[in-house]
Amino acid sequence: MIKTKKILIATGGTGGHVFPAYSLVNNFIKNNYEVKLTIDNRGLKYLKNYRHLNLIKIPTSPLLKKNILKFLLSLIIISFSTLKSLIFLIFDRPSIVFGMGGYSSFPICIAAAILRIKFVIYENNLIIGKANKYLLPLAKKIFVSYKDLEGVPKKYNSKIIEIGNIVREEIINLKLEGTTNEKFDTIKILVLGGSQGAKVFADKLPHIFKRFKNFEIPIKIYQQCQKNQNYQLSEFYKRAEIDHEIFNFTDDIIG
Numbered sequence: 001m002i003k004t005k006k007i008l009i010a011t012g013g014t015g016g017h018v019f020p021a022y023s024l025v026n027n028f029i030k031n032n033y034e035v036k037l038t039i040d041n042r043g044l045k046y047l048k049n050y051r052h053l054n055l056i057k058i059p060t061s062p063l064l065k066k067n068i069l070k071f072l073l074s075l076i077i078i079s080f081s082t083l084k085s086l087i088f089l090i091f092d093r094p095s096i097v098f099g100m101g102g103y104s105s106f107p108i109c110i111a112a113a114i115l116r117i118k119f120v121i122y123e124n125n126l127i128i129g130k131a132n133k134y135l136l137p138l139a140k141k142i143f144v145s146y147k148d149l150e151g152v153p154k155k156y157n158s159k160i161i162e163i164g165n166i167v168r169e170e171i172i173n174l175k176l177e178g179t180t181n182e183k184f185d186t187i188k189i190l191v192l193g194g195s196q197g198a199k200v201f202a203d204k205l206p207h208i209f210k211r212f213k214n215f216e217i218p219i220k221i222y223q224q225c226q227k228n229q230n231y232q233l234s235e236f237y238k239r240a241e242i243d244h245e246i247f248n249f250t251d252d253i254i255g
Helices: 014-031 070-089 102-112 130-135 155-157 198-214 227-239
Strands: 004-011 034-039 056-057 096-099 119-123 141-144 159-164 187-191 220-223 243-247
Touching: 004 014, 004 102, 014 034, 014 159, 096 102, 096 130, 102 119, 102 130, 102 220, 119 130, 130 243, 141 155, 155 159, 155 220, 198 220, 227 243
Parallel strands: 004 034, 004 096, 034 056, 096 119, 119 141, 141 159, 187 220, 220 243
Antiparallel strands: none
């Protein structure tokens, strides 16, 4: 009987870390791997409807440096998370660990390094995140969306493997019906900024889109923003007479 390889994927925090992990889990499951996923409370809300996932909750925290009390508390939580990760890995040792970036994957990856379990980290931004930067010396490889990733010392270039963005299967297999003969007389622009709404996009892009209008270029904007930006952003587009739809973060982006 062939022994099934165990894979552990560490994620949590925002949707930008959680959904690539979810896609990776499904791909491994389809290829008959035994897959478990560690996640924190923040990330759990994105996966609460996916009953088929084998989830393990690991409490995590960023390293807070605002004051001594918050710093000590975050240090205690990180230490506890690493200890819990060590115990988990000792009793359920995987063949490999995938760290999906962010502070949520940090304790599991550190525990894997201590136990000499190979781990790979994934970075889907243009600038390497803090957690991945700390883990890079210990990681076997770093999978990246863009090869020209900033913040990686040259001595680690041999660890970089460009794989592109990990995209959900629902989006890859999406079929748009009834658009074959559509007449495109308006430029439709979709603005996405990750689960945090990319505040900077809502601050900067509307002024750029206004220039389109000034040049009489017909556009319609579909823009994701933070909830506290809804009114301000909508009012700007109304004054500029730009057709628009404003929405907040959702995991059903194709719905």
